[in-house]
Amino acid sequence: MAEIIKTDIYPSMVVSDEKNKVKAIEQITIGKQLKEIRTKSKLTLEEASKLTGLARSTLSKIENEQISPTFAVMQKLAAGLSIELPQLFTKPNAMQATGRRDVTRTGQGMEHLTSTYEHELLATQLSNKKMMPYKSRVHARSFDDFGEWVRHQGEEFMLVLEGEIQLLTEFYEPVNLTQGDNVYYDATMGHLVVSVSEEDALILWVTTD
Amino acid sequence: MAEIIKTDIYPSMVVSDEKNKVKAIEQITIGKQLKEIRTKSKLTLEEASKLTGLARSTLSKIENEQISPTFAVMQKLAAGLSIELPQLFTKPNAMQATGRRDVTRTGQGMEHLTSTYEHELLATQLSNKKMMPYKSRVHARSFDDFGEWVRHQGEEFMLVLEGEIQLLTEFYEPVNLTQGDNVYYDATMGHLVVSVSEEDALILWVTTD
DNA sequence: CCTAAAAGTTTCCAATAGGAAACTTTTGTT
DNA sequence: AACAAAAGTTTCCTATTGGAAACTTTTAGG
Structure with missing residues (x-):
């Protein structure tokens, strides 16, 4: 009986079998995340390649989720693009608000x-x-x-x-x-x-x- | 002229050349970090292997910094060991305090x-x-x-x-x-x-x- | 001590990541 | 629309990861 585990802050869908052995992980974000960071910084693959020291092809494959980058590569990405490492796999807006502001009056909590x-x-x-x-x-x-x-x-x-x-x-x-x-x-x-x-x-x- | 860049919260020593191309990254923690997490949880490699679905040998090699795990593997580690992903490469005590408690009296800030x-x-x-x-x-x-x-x-x-x-x-x-x-x-x-x-x-x- | 079991490491091999270059798609100019 | 240049993708190959099993080290009993 497969079971879905969902973690809180750094979500990752994990499929485990009855012996609690992890069978598969639905990769969520790292590719999309990287692409978003790169495009928002108005960088081409070529420029990102120069900044990170990684090949254009490698960046492309990561963005298209064709490969799972090693930790060493993730570090180069973070350093080269001047971001914190968790940004590569964390949804930027952690605060999923009903609104984006919440007033609590005295005694109304x-x-x-x-x-x-x-x-x-x-x-x-x-x-x-x-x-x-x-x-x-x-x-x-x-x-x-x-x-x-x-x-x-x-x-x-x-x-x-x-x-x-x-x-x-x-x-x-x-x-x-x-x-x-x-x-x-x-x-x-x-x-x-x-x-x-x-x-x-x-x-x-x-x-x- | 090589330059050392040190990031703040998720420290990683990065060596870059004059063209800002990343040449090498001094891997810091992931192995030690994993070993610490596993031993503190009183798990053997065998048990950690069952929990994460990764081979005993793989865990050993990661702990001894012989290989750089892929992101997919890091996700399995986090899910299997019930930790948040950044714990694998973040020093646990971010708060580097002079002490670990700081009282500020009224008007003394x-x-x-x-x-x-x-x-x-x-x-x-x-x-x-x-x-x-x-x-x-x-x-x-x-x-x-x-x-x-x-x-x-x-x-x-x-x-x-x-x-x-x-x-x-x-x-x-x-x-x-x-x-x-x-x-x-x-x-x-x-x-x-x-x-x-x-x-x-x-x-x-x-x-x- | 000596031995047996458990824990950890290393070896070997298959699978997959990463780099260089070829190829395809997109963009911009005439 | 045709072409050139730029951006992105895929192919091919080498290097490295990850898994199974052999091997070594550590721990526990006697």
């Missing part, structure tokens, strides 16, 4: 409750964003309310909107932050936030993956 | 003044971040204070901290936003912010590249 935080997700109308913004009301008062470190991929920016919080992190001493204070950290490091004010504190979080 | 905005850059101790956070005091009162649209790569998140602003964008009607309101938009679309309150408004911006 999407609620997401946990025992320790009350999250209000922002800009939820836009998918495939590079950042995930949300406001959180902090219920927690101590590490024990969590039981263990929070830890995930990406980087995180946090700004205190109301009240006073304490940021606990795996490799640092705790810090107290009040309204207007903010912090940027690597989210793979254990971290969590507790309120030290009478009322629950309110913070803004912006996260990447 | 780095000043950057323009005629229309007064920016306070945050978390400036960390380099190579994925996000650029800053607070801005908005002096501008109309489009004419700018003369033209602001427009740049990436996505932008904006939250109003104090006062009331109007967000002007190329493809939408202006919107007024007050404290707590926020917006997420594609920064390649022309955009700018003016204050509509008596005093200058204060906003938070978080930007990606």
Whole structure:
């Protein structure tokens, strides 16, 4: 029974059999992508050839998906055309928005409750964003309310909107932050936030993956 | 005269001659990277072979940099090992931080003044971040204070901290936003912010590249 | 230690990528 | 429309990749 796996950000359709052995991969973009980059830069195959050190024929075959370039060739392409390597196989507009702008009024975000935080997700109308913004009301008062470190991929920016919080992190001493204070950290490091004010504190979080 | 070019995020050492023709590329990571991913996942070559559908020998040769895998093979690796493709050639920690956490107290950011905005850059101790956070005091009162649209790569998140602003964008009607309101938009679309309150408004911006 | 099994590497060969040149298509000029 | 020049594609060949199996190294028991 063949199964289709689709990855999130760098999509590639993969067909696997019942033993989870990859049988075929539907090559999606690299040829079209390269052609688009080259034509948008107003380059001919000849010029691209000079810039990359690759043969005109090779470029043509890659663009027409007749061959799968080696990593070494991909590096030459990226360097020669002055682009980042992932551009060769990533759809340029990651943000596939319903619109291209999304306003969230105070209190109008999407609620997401946990025992320790009350999250209000922002800009939820836009998918495939590079950042995930949300406001959180902090219920927690101590590490024990969590039981263990929070830890995930990406980087995180946090700004205190109301009240006073304490940021606990795996490799640092705790810090107290009040309204207007903010912090940027690597989210793979254990971290969590507790309120030290009478009322629950309110913070803004912006996260990447 | 050979020249060394070093790209920023996806480093690759490229040796070019005086005609800008790429002569050689110093392969950096793909082998080591794969080996690290596999060993960290506690997989043997045999197991990785089953997952990816690639021969044990092929995996070994890639890990020892004896061959340069084709893009098709790289896709199989990513799919089989459940990773995103760029992980194969990107140093995992893009954020090369002085530390791995950076607190900015209210008013302690780095000043950057323009005629229309007064920016306070945050978390400036960390380099190579994925996000650029800053607070801005908005002096501008109309489009004419700018003369033209602001427009740049990436996505932008904006939250109003104090006062009331109007967000002007190329493809939408202006919107007024007050404290707590926020917006997420594609920064390649022309955009700018003016204050509509008596005093200058204060906003938070978080930007990606 | 010695041996057996597992993990990793190398060899050999078939399949395919990449380069040079021939060929075809497109573009632009008269 | 005819022609020339430029751009793009295909062919042919060599170099290199990827797979199967042989070989070597490492790990675990006794």
